[in-house]
Amino acid sequence: MSFQVDNLSLSLGGNKILHDISFTLERGKVTGLLGRSGCGKSTLAKAMVGIHQVDQSCLKIGGTMFQPKFGKTGHKIQYMWQDPHMALSPFLSAVRCVEEAMETQKDTTKKQRHEKAQDLLDQVGLTSALMQKRPHALSGGQCQRIALARAIAAQPEFLILDEPFSALDLVTQKNIISLLGNLRQVYDFGLMIISHDLRTLWRLADKLILIDQGHIIEDRPTSDFIHSPRHDLTKTFASFALAEV
Amino acid sequence: MKLLSLRATPLGLNTGVILIGCLLLIAFFGESLAPHDPNKMDLIRRLEGMSWTYPLGTDHLGRDVLSRLMSGTFLSLGAAVMTAISILFIAVPIGLISAMVGGVVNHLLMRITDIFLAFPMIIFSLVIIGFLGASLNSAIIGVALAWWPSLARLVYTLTTDALAKDFVLASRQCGIGPVKLVIRHILPQILPPLFVVMSLEMASILLVLSSLSFLGIGAQPPEAEWGAMLNEARPFFTERPGLLLAPGLLISLAVMGFNLLGEGIRHKLDNRSPFRW
C-alpha cells in the first residue's frame, strides 16, 4: 500500500509552482520533504490533500486512482497545519477537539469517542489536567501534540505534517521529534514530514526528498541523501545539518 | 462572565448598561407607572410649564408630557427592536449563505446587496414610505429595507474571514457537516462583533425612526411616539420651547445608551494596544 504521485504539475495565480513531481510514500514509512522557503513544499502537500485541485491521473493509492476531496477523504489522508495555535479551535477544549475528529465515524458512541480521545491525548503525552484546557492556555508544543492526536483520531492511511517544528523552540522540537519516533512504532500510517531544516528530519525519516523551485532534485534513502548527495544543494543542506553535531 | 465584570469594564459600558436598563424598565412598566392617563386632555392647563401635578408640563392639548413619554417608550423602542430584528432576519441569512456557498449564488446575492447599498439609507427609506404611505409600519419597513445591505455585507466579510481560519479548515477536513461547522466554529467567531455592530445600529435606527416621525412621515398623531410628540410640539416652538426639551433628551439618552454599550463591548473585544513614542 503506497501513495504514488506521478508527474504532478500545478500553477497558482498564473505562475507555475510544481513541475512534474513524481515520488511514492510508503505506508508505515517516514518520508522527509525538504526544501527552502517558497520552493512549493506546502503547495504540493495541499494538492495531495485536495485543498488545491489537480487532475486525477496524478495521484494513486495502492495503484487505484485517488481523487482527494477536502472534507471527504479525511480517513485516507490528513494534513496538519504549521502553526499549532491557529490549527486548534479557540472554542473547544483539547479533548472536545480530538472527539470532533471522530464524529464522522458512525460506529462509535459519544462515550467511546470520549475515552478514545483521552487515550490518544495520553499517548501524545498530554497530562490529564491539560485535557480540559483551551489552546490559548497551552504552549505551542502542547497544542502541536493535540493536533497530532486529532490527526491520528481520524485514522488516516497517510499523514502529512507541514513544517511541524518551525513554530516551536529547540527543546520542544526535540520532544516532538521523539514523540513522532514513538508514534510511528505504534501506528502504521505513511508519514510525510515537511521541513526546511534537515536537522529535524534525518533521525526520523527513512527516505528524504529535496525540492528546489518546484522540481524534485533528490529522492534517496536517508543515509545516501546525507553521506553521498548528488546535487550540490543537497550537499549544502547536509553540511549545515552535520556541522552542528 | 469576564466580559461584564463591573470592575474591569470602562465607565462607558456601565453607563450604557444602566441607561438601557432604565429604558427597558420604562418600556415595560411605563403604562402603569405613568402619573396620568397619557391621552386625558386638560385643556384649561394647556401648554403649562413644570408643576407638581404635571412634572414635565402639558402639551398643546393639555395632556401630561411625562405620562405620554413613559407610555410612548414601549412604542418607540418596540419599533426600533422590530426594525433591528427584521434587518437581522434579512441580512444574516444572505451574508452567511453567500459566504458559505460561494460561486454564482455569492456573486448574485452580493450584486443585489450592492444595488441596495448604492442608495443613501435615509433617502431610500423616505422613498419607500412615500410609496407605502406615511405610517409607523411603513417607516419600519422602509428603514429595514434600507439598512439590511450594509449588515449583509458585514456578515459576509466576517463569515469569509472565519471560514479561512486554519482550525475551521481542520474541522472540515474531518468531515464535519456545514451546519455543525457554522454552529460550532463560525457563529462563535462572528456573533461578538455582530452584537457590537447591532447595538450601534440600534442607536442609528432609533435616530432615523424618530427623525422620520418628526418629519411627519413616521408615527402619526395621536400615537405617543417620541418623534411624533416632537412633531406635534413644533408649531408651539416659539410659545413654549421647553415642550421640545424632554422628548429630545429622552431620545438622546436612549441612543447614547446603545452607543455606549456597543463601544464598551468593542473596547473589551479588541485587545490590541498601541505603541507610544
Next chain:
Amino acid sequence: MVDTPLFKLNHLTICQQGKDQNPIIDDVSFSLNQGQRLGLIGRSGCGKSVTSHAIMDILRPPLVRKQGQAILQGQDLFTLSAAEKRRIRGQGMFCIFQSPGSALHPALTIKQQMIEIATVIEQDQTTIINAVEYAFDRMQLPIRCLTQYPHHLSGGMKQRVLMAMALLLKPTLLIADEPTTGLDVLTEQDVLKAMEIMLEETQSACLFISHDIRIVKRVCNDLLVMKDGKIVDRCTRDELTYRERAETTREIIDAMKVA
C-alpha cells in the same frame, strides 16, 4: 576591563497590570561592553522579547515596568524625557525584530523607508542615497529592491533590509530579537553573514536574543540563559560544554545535539 560598561541593566522587573505577584521579568541585570556580543537564550515564552521591548522602552499595556534602570553611556534611559529618548533611539540603540513579515511599512517603498533615516542621522539627500546603496551592496541586496514594496521581498531579504538600516544608523547598542526565526536554513546563513559584516562595520555592542543555541553559539561569545523571567545561567561560549551548567542550559544543549 575595569571601566564602566557601555550598557548596564539593573534589577529590571516587569509585571502584568494588577498581577504583581508573578512578574514576567523578575530582577534581571546584565551589562555589555563596547563591541561585546551577548547572547540571551531561553525557551519561547520565557520573557526574552519582553526584555528587549523594556530596554527600548516601548512596553505596551498591560505590561508595566515596576523597577529597573538601563544605563547607556552613563544615562539612565528610563528617566529621560520623551525628546531625549527619541534622540537616543536610532543612533544610540536600535532593534531588529523577529517579525520579518510585518516590520516594514506595507505602503511605503523600501527606498522611502531607508531615506527617512536621513532625518535621524542628519544627512542630506545625496549622501544618504549613496550610503543606502553602499549598505545594500554590503548586505548583498539587489538595488532594484529599493523601488519595490515589502510584500515583494522574501523574509530573508526583509531582514537584510533591517540590517542595512542598522548599518546606516551605526547604533552603539544593537538588539537583535530572534532575527533568523522562521527563515529556512540557507536564508538564515545569509542573514547571519550580513549581520557579521554589519557588526564588524558598526562596531556596536549586540544583544542577540534567540531560542536557537546553534546560532547564538556562532554569533556571541558570552551567553545568558533565561527561564520564566529570571537569568538562570551565565557563561562564555567555551564553558557551554561543562557539565555543571544550570538545568535549563543542559536541556537546551541536549536539544542542540539531536542531529
Next chain:
Amino acid sequence: MRNFILQRMATAIPTLLGMSMLGFFMVALTPGDPVEMELRRLGVIFTADQIAALRQEYGLDQPIFKRYIDWLIRLLHLDMGQSIASGRSVLEEFKTHLPLTITLATLSLAFSIVLSALFGITAALTRSQALGNFVQFFSIFLVSIPSFWLALLLLFIFALSLQWISLLGSGAWYDLVLPVLTLSLGSAATMGRLMRDRILAVMSEDYIRLAIVKGLSPTLILRRHIMKSILPPLVTNWAVTFGALLGGSVIVENIFNLPGLGQMALQAVFERDFAILQAYLLFMGLIFFVSNFIADLLNYWLTPHFREQSGSQGGTE
C-alpha cells in the same frame, strides 16, 4: 490607472442597471393603479372604459418588461415624467431645487472632515487621559443627539434667545450656517471616532514599532507612516458620509425651511407624487454612486503597493 477605471466602469454598469430596475419596479409594483389614483386625486369623474383608454395611452397595459425598456429610454433622455403636484416636468423641479442640497451637503462634508480630523487625532494621540476621555464622551454625546433636535437647540439659542437670525431665514448666505453646523457636528463626531480607532489600530502594528525604534520624530511618524495607512478607510468613509449628509439634508431643509431637493421629496411623500419620488431616489443614488466611485479611484491612487508592478517578482530568492 486607466485600466482600473475601465474595469470599474464595467462592474458599474450592472449596478446602475440594477438601480434603475429597483426604481422602476418600486413604482410598478406599488398597490393601487396609478392612473385611477391620479384621476381620483384630481377629482375627475371617470368610467371604466375611460380608465382603460388612459391606461392604453400611457402604455400601462403592455408587458412589464417592455414598459421598463421604454421607461429606461425616456430616463436616459432625462424625461422623468411630470410632477403630479406642480405639473412641471420633474427635470425642471430638480433644476430649481438641486443647487441648495448639493451646496449644503458638500459644505457639511468639508466642515465635518476638518472637525473629525481634530476630534480623531486629539482623542488618539493626547497624552492626558482626561482630555482623551472628554473628547471620546463629547463625540458619543454629539453622535447620539438627533440632528433635528440639535437644529432646534441651535435655533433656540441663536434665533429665539440671541435673536441673531430670524426663524424663517432671510435668503442671505448666513442662512446656511446653522444647517451646515447641524449636519456636520453629528457626522464629524462619527468620523472622528472612526479616525481615532483606525489611528490606534495602526499604532499597534509592528512597522510603527520599527519607526519609533529608528528614532523618527513623532510628527514624521504621524504624517507619513500613520496617515498613509489610515487614509484609505477614511476616504471610503467620507463617501459613505456624503450619502448620509444627502439624507440628513431632508431633515435640515425641513426645519430651516430651505427649498432644497429634500423638502421637495418630503412634499412628494405627502402628495404621493411617485414621479418625483422615483426621480429623487435615482438621482440621489447616482450622486452617491459617483461619490463612491471617486473614493475608489482615490483609494486606488493612494495604495500603490496593491498594484502589481511589472517585474516585481524579485521576491522569491
